[in-house]
Amino acid sequence: EDKVVQSPLSLVVHEGDTVTLNCSYEVTNFRSLLWYKQEKKAPTFLFMLTSSGIEKKSGRLSSILDKKELFSILNITATQTGDSAIYLCAVFIIQGAQKLVFGQGTRLTINP
Amino acid sequence: NAGVTQTPKFQVLKTGQSMTLQCAQDMNHEYMSWYRQDPGMGLRLIHYSVGAGITDQGEVPNGYNVSRSTTEDFPLRLLSAAPSQTSVYFCASSLDRKVMNTEAFFGQGTRLTVV
Numbered sequence: 642e643d644k645v646v647q648s649p650l651s652l653v654v655h656e657g658d659t660v661t662l663n664c665s666y667e668v669t670n671f672r673s674l675l676w677y678k679q680e681k682k683a684p685t686f687l688f689m690l691t692s693s694g695i696e697k698k699s700g701r702l703s704s705i706l707d708k709k710e711l712f713s714i715l716n717i718t719a720t721q722t723g724d725s726a727i728y729l730c731a732v733f734i735i736q737g738a739q740k741l742v743f744g745q746g747t748r749l750t751i752n753p
Numbered sequence: 754n755a756g757v758t759q760t761p762k763f764q765v766l767k768t769g770q771s772m773t774l775q776c777a778q779d780m781n782h783e784y785m786s787w788y789r790q791d792p793g794m795g796l797r798l799i800h801y802s803v804g805a806g807i808t809d810q811g812e813v814p815n816g817y818n819v820s821r822s823t824t825e826d827f828p829l830r831l832l833s834a835a836p837s838q839t840s841v842y843f844c845a846s847s848l849d850r851k852v853m854n855t856e857a858f859f860g861q862g863t864r865l866t867v868v
Contacts, residue, residue: 733857739803740786740798
């Protein structure tokens with residue numbers, strides 16, 4: 642069974658802190674790993690990772706994939722209250738069946 | 754470019770009623786899918802489609818039907834609503850084979866309450 646597990650499920654930090662969110666996966670026929678941010682409505686795309694060891698960066702957010710150990714991390718530096726959201730990790734698998742499998746999400750709360 | 758359009762945004766049903774959630778995309782994506790999101794459960798895949806005329810079950814398909822007669826549309830039908838189907842439903846599309854991009858775009862969600 643394809644599985645994506647995120648940790649922690651919930652995290653509360655103070656503004657300015659750095660956080661690391663984790664995503665591990667056990668799937669067949671991995672194609673890509675995606676990170677999304679969900680505030681009040683639909684998830685919005687952050688990163689797509691397909692190759693090991695190559696960091697993707699967007700402002701204070703960065704992410705990296707380890708295809709040998711089957712995990713990814715999402716780092717947020719100098720956190721702001723606007724970073725408060727649910728962060729979702731998903732893995733896209735393709736061979737015959739093509740599925741986007743999501744983890745449970747990490748609820749991140751940034752306190753001022 | 755509208756992206757993924759999902760309707761309605763809110764719906765209240767009585768137990769036993771049926772309804773269809775609409776989803777349309779204008780990005781020529783091959784892959785479309787329906788998810789439900791419940792507190793603490795993340796997004797769970799209900800049904801998905803890899804192209805017109807092809808659908809398959811996801812993780813939680815019971816009580817739902819889908820069809821894909823065109824590339825653009827992927828409606829989700831609740832045959833006989835039950836309170837356990839109270840949830841937020843998201844439609845998503847992805848997989849542009851021309852650029853091999855699997856980023857998924859989401860509709861704005863439907864909050865469904867079954868009483």
